Amino acid sequence: MAMVRLETVHREYPLGTTVVHAVSGVSLAIDTGEFVSIVGPSGCGKTTILNMIGCIDTPTRGAVRFDGTDTRSLSDSAAADLRLKHIGFVFQSFNLVPVLTVRENVELPMMLAHGRPAERRRVSDHLIDAVGLSEFASHKPGELSGGQRQRVAIARALVNGPRLVIADEPTANLDSETGEAVLDVMRRLNREENVTFVFSTHDPDILQYASRIVRLRDGRVEKDNRAPAPETDGALQ
C-alpha cells in the first residue's frame, strides 16, 4: 500500500465572486523511500498538493489518504499529531523560530512529542552535525545565511524521525550552489535513512536529484516520470 495516495483530488478556493481551481482531479501514489519532485510553473498547484499531502489543507473533492486514512476525517488535533510524528516540513522561507537557537529550533518538534532532554540533545546534535552546522548550534537564525537556515529547517524536519518530508521550494531563496548543497543533504538522508521526500520546484536544474518527477500544469498531472537519480557527493558546507 502506498504511504500517500491522492484519489481524484480537487481543490477550489473562492476568490471574490469567482472560484479558483487550484487542483483538478489529481491522482497520485507515493511510496516509502521515494524522492519525488513536483514541478511546474507558478500557480500550477504544487504548493496546494504539498499542503494536502501534509494535512495542512484538505481537498474540496476526492481524498488524500495517509497510510490509508482519509485526512479529511482527522480532527485538527489528530492532524497536528500526524504531522508531528510522521511528517517533516521544509518551507521556502525557512520558517525558523527567530528567538530560539539552532539547537532549540531543531529540538522543538521533539519537545512537542515529549522527547526526553538527553535524547533531544543527542538526536538534535546528530542532525545538526549531519547538516554541517555543529559550530552554529548556539546561533540564532538571524545570524545564519539562507543556506544554513534551510539546513536547520531540514534538521528540524527530521528530528522526530518522520516517514515523509515535504519541502516546498526548498531552494527558491538560495543561490544555485547553496541550493545544490541543500538538495545533496536531502538526497543523502533519503538514501541513508530511507526517508521519503516530496519537494516542489520550478527550477529545471535541480530535477537531476529526483528519482521521480511529477509535472503539473493548470492543476493537473501532465507527466509522472520515474528516473534513477545520479549519485551525488555534494559538499554540505
Added chain:
Amino acid sequence: MFAKMALRNLWKYRKRMLVVMIGIVMSVLVMEVIGGMLAGMQTTFFDQILRGSGHVQLHARGWDDRLDAYSIRHLIADPEQLVDEVAALPGVARAEAILGFQAMLVRDGTTIAVEGRGVSPDTSFFDDASTTVVAGSFLSGDRPGLVLSAANARLIGASVGDDVGVFIESARGIPARRTLMVTGLFDSGHVELDGTAVFLRHEAAQTLLGIERSTNEIRIALDDPDHASRFLSEHRELFDRRGVEPTTWRDIHGSLIVFVEISDLLTTVINVFVMIVAASVVTNAILMTVFDRAKTFATLRAIGMKRRRVVSTIVSEGVLLGAIGSAIGLAIGIPVVRYFEAHGLDMGELSQFFGSGQTYYFAFVPGSSATAFGFGVLISVLSALYAGIAVTRVDLRRALEEA
C-alpha cells in the same frame, strides 16, 4: 523551552510589549490610588462620625417623638449612675452623659444661634474641639464657663474673659437669659462644628436649663463598633429597666451609610471603567504583537503543535506581562498611597464633607492592592487568550501563505 520562548519574545518585541506594560501599569496604578483614596475617605468618614456620635446612644423613652433636635423634655434620670453601670459592662470603652440644647448667644447687639452641649471636661467624643483650643482652656480651671469657636467669638466680638448673654428655653418651657463668661476658644477646622457648637460643663448645662440630676443622652463607645447590635440585645433588660431607648450607629447614621455604600459602588464603577479602557489598549497591543508573529505560530502548528498549546504559549506571555506590569503598578501605587496616608492631601473645602478637616488621608488596604494586581494579570491573560484564539483560528494554509 516555552517559558524561555515567552521571555525572549517579550524582549524581542519590547516596544510593543512596553505599550502593553504601560497599559497594565497605569490601570493597576489608578486602581491602587483610587482604591486608597476611597478607602481613606471611608476610614476617615467612619472614624470621624463614630468618634463624634459614639457607637450606641441612650435616650429617654419617647425621644423619637420629640419636636426639636435637642429636646429637654425627654430626660434620663440619674445619668451618673447609669453611666457608671454602662461603663462597667464588657466591651464598653467609655460612656458619657451629654446634655444637648439649643441656645442663642448675644453680645453687643449681635445674636447667633448655637447648639449647646454639656459635657465632661475630659470628653473624648468632642476631641475635635477639646484638642484644638486656641485661647483659654476647655472647661477646666476654677471658673469654667463657655467654650466656643474662635470664628463665632469673632462674630460676636468676644474673647476669653468676656461675658456673653445666653438665651435658652428652660425645661419648663420658659425663655430665660443667663450670662456666662467665655473661658475657651477652639478652632477645629470643621465648618459645621466651628459654626454651631458651644460647650460647657455637664453640671453647668443642667443648672442653665434648670434640670437637676438629668440629661438627654448617654453616649457609648464600644471596643468594636460591629458588636453594637449584639451589645443592645445582650443588655436589653438593663435599658428597659432604666427606661431608655438604645440606638446603634447604623441607625443614627443610616443616610450616611448609604453614602458610603454609594462610594463602594463608585469604586466598583471606576475600577470597571479602568479595566475596560486598559483591556482595550492591552488587547489591541497584544493582538498586534501576536499577529506580527502569525508566521511563527503557523509554523509551530505546521510542525505539530496543537492549537491549545499555541494558545497556552501566548497566554504564558500574557501572564508574564500581567505579573510584571501589575508589580510595577503596585511598586509605584503603594508608595503613593502610603505617602498620602502619612502626610495627607490638602483638598480644601472638599474634604470638609468627609469630616476630615482640610487634609484628606488615604488608607492602604492590602486586599485592595491584591485585587488591583489580580485585575492587571487578568486583563493581560484575557487579552492574550483572545489573541491566541484569534491567531489559531486563522486557516493554517492561509497563515503560512501570508507569512
